[in-house]
Amino acid sequence: MEASARAGHAGSEPAQTAELYDFMVVSNRLPVDRCSPDESGCEDGWRRSPGGLVTALAPMMTKTDGAWVGWHGAPDETLAPFSHGGIDLVPVQLSTQDIELFYEGFSNATIWPLYHDVIAAPEFHRTWWDSYRKVNKRFADAVARHAAPRATVWVQDYQLQLVPKMLRELRPDLKIGFFNHIPFPPPEIFAQLPWRQAIIDGLLGADLVGFQRSSDAGNFMRSARRFLGASVKQQQIHVKGSDGQTTHIARAQAFPISIDVKQISELAQQPEIIERARQIRQDLGNPKTVLLGVDRLDYTKGIRHRLKAYAELLADGKVTVEDAALIQVASPSRERVEQYRILREEVEGTVGHINGTYDTIQNTALRYLHHSYPVQEMVALYLAADVMLVTALRDGMNLVAKEYVTARTNNDGALVLSEFAGAADQLKQALLINPHDIDGLKAAIMKAVHMQPAEAGRRMRSMRKQILHHDVDLWSADFLAALEEKVIRDDS
Incomplete structure (x- = not known):
């Protein structure tokens, strides 16, 4: 990081008062949430936020002299750059209308269902698209202002x-990478998007697009070939x-994301978590x-399918x-x-029906927990299951798996995993x-329930070996190394 007294860069605002950074991560949200000072883990009114993206990138960011650009979670509020947990943070301001149109609208009611194979019907509204473009420009401007x-x-x-692409136009000197954490749909589905060319064109502003x-x-x-003639x-x-x-x-490659293996392994061996x-x-x-099932309450996670299978297993005895x-x-x-909201009502209705039908005074068929939990409690749940x-039904990766x-440091337990998860x-x-x-799901559950220890151990050892050798540090290192590779041009 360099304190800047330099002139502003072409296409960006003057940067006389801005810190300049040699490495920057840009995401919709900053890796922090607001909290009360009396809450555990709260530092100066902020704490590290949960979620796969933060879990994946925060360890790397604390080891680099860079900055993270994103929205801080409160609409209609402007914050100056600040630091938390060893990471410099550059907030981008979003209004209440931005949240409604850009985030809840285009991002999560247009792109999310479209990219997840139209499990739910996407909506296409021009006002949402206009907001998406404006907010993306705001992010690009923030990066251009702070990038060395x-x-x-x-x-x-x-x-x-x-x-x-916006960033390439503002700052052609930058090395730009993009990583898509969710699936990218086949052209036959992507074709539905009215702004398909603009999206492809935007992504192709990157030197490397990761999936x-x-x-x-x-x-x-x-x-890219079909809609842009690339x-x-x-x-x-x-x-x-x-x-x-x-x-x-621009290059397009797969870089399967992973987890902080060291953190999970160490927690799994702590006596208090085992207890x-x-x-x-x-x-x-x-x-x-x-x-055990652990998910965000999202229609892509197949929670209703899981509950249906379990209810039938109970009904079948x-x-x-x-x-x-x-x-x-x-x-x-x-x-x-x-x-x-509809999904929550359906899931909670199904849970109530299952427990109302099969519970006894001593036993509950299904313990439903509509909460987020700290990683320590999650590891205890993993050990208990x-x-x-x-x-x-469709998942970019699924880090819970x-x-x-x-x-499972003892190489026991069984994982039933959708083939549609990365x-x-x-x-x-x-x-x-x-x-x-x-x-088929019911049969797999019963196979897992009755699996012999020798087979369970063989399967778990193989999976653990794969993950232990491909942790989140390797994921980020692989992507950034590929981003730095020289491209041999062949325009013939």
Whole structure:
């Protein structure tokens, strides 16, 4: 980081009073949430926020002399840059209308369902798109103002797909990477988006566009060819200017994200967390089998499919409340969006029906927890659970699956994993399922419940080996190393 007394850069505001950074991460949200001073983990009114993106990037950011650009979570409030937990933070101001149109609207009611294979119907509104463009420009301006000459900028996720091109136009000296944490749809689905060309064009402002799976990178390159007429050679996309000449080459590659393996492994071996796991089982009545689901309350996670399968197993007598218990953690998500309110009502109605039908005085069939929990409690839940259920209908990665496997330091337990989650590409020894196939899901659950220790150990050792050798540090290092690679131009 350099204190700047330099002149402003072309296309950006003067930077005489701004700190300049050689490395910057850009995401919709900063990695902090507001908190009360008397709350645990609260420091100067802020605490590290939960979520996969923060979990993945915060360890790397504390080791670099860079800054994180994002919204701080409060609408209609302007904050100056500040530091927290060893990370310099550059807040971007969003209004109440921005939240409604850019975030709840275009990001989460247009792009999110479209990119998740239209599990829910996306909505297309021009006012949402106008807001999306304006907010992306605000983010690009903030980065241009604080980026040192030839800095490296890593833009994150679907809310900011226009930032790479905007940033290239403002600051052509920058090295720009983009990582898409959610799936990228095939061209046949992406074709529905009225602003498909602008989105592809925005992403192609990056030198490197990263995806969770090779199939996502392939979908993106096919869309670039189909909707922009781009020349695609292997993983390189030749971006042409208005004169038809190649201005730069963008690359599209898969970089499967991972977790902070060291943190989860150490927590899983702490005596107080092991004791907490024992207490959780005791509070459930010490059933033979504890099953666990951990998700944001989102229609992409397949929670309704999971509950349907479990209810049928109870109805069939394959599992009983005396011998088994399911814990479903469903953390609150986008509760102002109508589809999410409807989903919550449906899930809570199903939970009530299952427990009303099968509970006894001593035993509960399903323990439903509509909360977010600190990582220590999550690791205790992972240790308490014999079977982990990940039944996503579509998921970029699913870090919960990787956290569960990492926490099983004794190489026991079983993972039932949707083939439509990115994690299925790495965790091939899980019991892979199609969540739409309820009978197949039920069969996989019963196989997990009755799996012999030798087979469970063999599968878990294989999955743990994969994750232990591919942690979040390797993910970020691989992406940034690829971003720095020289591109050999071949315009023939």
